[in-house]
Amino acid sequence: MSELNRRLNELSQVKLASASQQGSPLRAAEIAPIPTSVWPKWVTVGCCIMAFFGMAWWFNQPDSVVTPAMAQTEIAAEPIVDQPETTKEIASVKPLSTIAVKTPVASGENKTAVVTEQSHSKSIDKSAIAELANMPVAQESLESEDEQKELQSSYDQGYESGYEKALAAVEQEHKAQPKPPAPKPVKSELSIQTVSLTPKELAQVEYLNAEKALEQQNSKQAVVNLESALNYRPDWLMARQRLAALYYGRGNVREAIATLEKGLAKQPNQPQLRLTLAKLLVNENQNQAALAVLNDKSGSMDSQYLAMRGALAQRLNNNVVALQSYQQLVRLASFDGRWWMGLAIAQDRSGNAGKARESYQKALQLGNISASSQQFIQQRLVALKSHRS
Incomplete structure (x- = not known):
């Protein structure tokens, strides 16, 4: 019960608090205003005024060029031309565009820039007018247009005649020099000459072909080439021994023996052929035939x-x-x-x-x-x- 009472008391207190809050009126909060300063506006206005005056001053400035000069002089725009003694005085002077050059005078340590001012159509001092009046003025050419044309034509004629003379002299020099005769074109011809080789040379060619065939492991072609070589040169011992060895290597013993016997028939006093034939017969177990071949005492016999x-x-x-x-x-x-x-x-x-x-x-x-x-x-x-x- 005590717990229930305690809860009821709390609930009643909450209701009383909410009722008291709802009965009180709402009030606006008072906030102090932010202090404002006026100096940024014045700074902006001042900058604008300065910019305006600066632009006005810039546009109102006269055209001036700063140039150094050695002395104060006045230069006339027109060139000065020498005149004869009889000159006419100028009664009136037209306004000329002059350039006044002011030269700084070096006094002590002060140095100033030289400003050249150019004024158009301004009044000229009397002293300047007097000086200009005394200066000689270039007179217009008294020659008429016809005279000028005549002078120009005479100049052109003289120039052309001189040029023509020089050109004619150069042409005469070229004509005087004899021209070398033009080389005659050589006719290209194809000549075919038949060169006849000796039997010894033909045998050498066939022997080289046989060696090439052996390098390519073509023993059959090598045999053909060696036979051709022996047909051209029957007494060639090296080619015959090589052919007999090829026959024997291919298993054709009869052809090998026949090749050596043909050589002995043509060269009976050749001991190398007999020795080769005897070795071949010994390899074939034909010792008696080999001894019969070696018993022939014709020719020289080595050890x-x-x-x-x-x-x-x-x-x-x-x-x-x-x-x-x-x-x-x-x-x-x-x-x-x-x-x-x-x-x-x-x-x-x-x-x-x-x-x-x-x-x-x-x-x-x-x-x-x-x-x-x-x-x-x-x-x-x-x-x-x-x-x-």
Whole structure:
């Protein structure tokens, strides 16, 4: 109950407060006015007045030019022309536009600018009029228009005649100089000449074409070119060996052998062809045919030729040919132990033990033989020594 009473009391107090507020009248708030100053207006009015007076002063100023001068002089606008002694006095002077130049006088430290004023149609002092009256005035030309035209025409005629004379002189000089004769045009002609090459040159061309074909890995075309080269030059050893090698490389052994045999038929004393043919036959296991090719004693034989023939003869147990070959080798190159060893073997097989033992010892002394060959020589020396005892 106490809580209810308390709430009722509060509600009644609220109602009393609202009633008292509604009964009181509303009043306007009093606000102090903002003080206003008058000086901005006066400043604006003053600026406008100053601008107005400044513009009026500017437009009322006379045209003046400030120029320095050395002395106070008066310059007439018209030029002064020398007159003869008889001159007429000027009774009246028309107003002239004069330029008065005032020269500052340097007194002490004061310096002033020089102002040149130009006045149009103003009154002139009497002293200035007197000075102008005494000055000589240019007279108008007394010559008439006809005289002027005549003078002008005479001047033109003189100028034209002088120009024509000079031009005629220049033309005569040009005519006097002889002109060089004009060069005759050269007729352009196309000449075709046939150049005949010798068989040797044609063979060289075909050989170069064969080398180009080999660079392009075209062995078939190279064979054709080499055959053409040999047709032009049958005695060309290098081209024939190259062609035989190409045939052999392509597996055509018969053509390779035939090519070398054709060369031997044309050049029977050529040991290089025989040696090449013998090597080819040895590669084909035709040792007897190779030895038959090398047995031909026609032509000169070098150490390589004799060494192959002696080796083939020993392989085929042909002691006679082997002995002859190694004897010739020892004569050609007595410092090589290989040839002494070949000679010792040929002598040993022929039953000449004493010479064979000497040749074996010579081979050991000179060297240039393999270790297996040295071991073989040692064994043969022991065998020959025991056989002798």
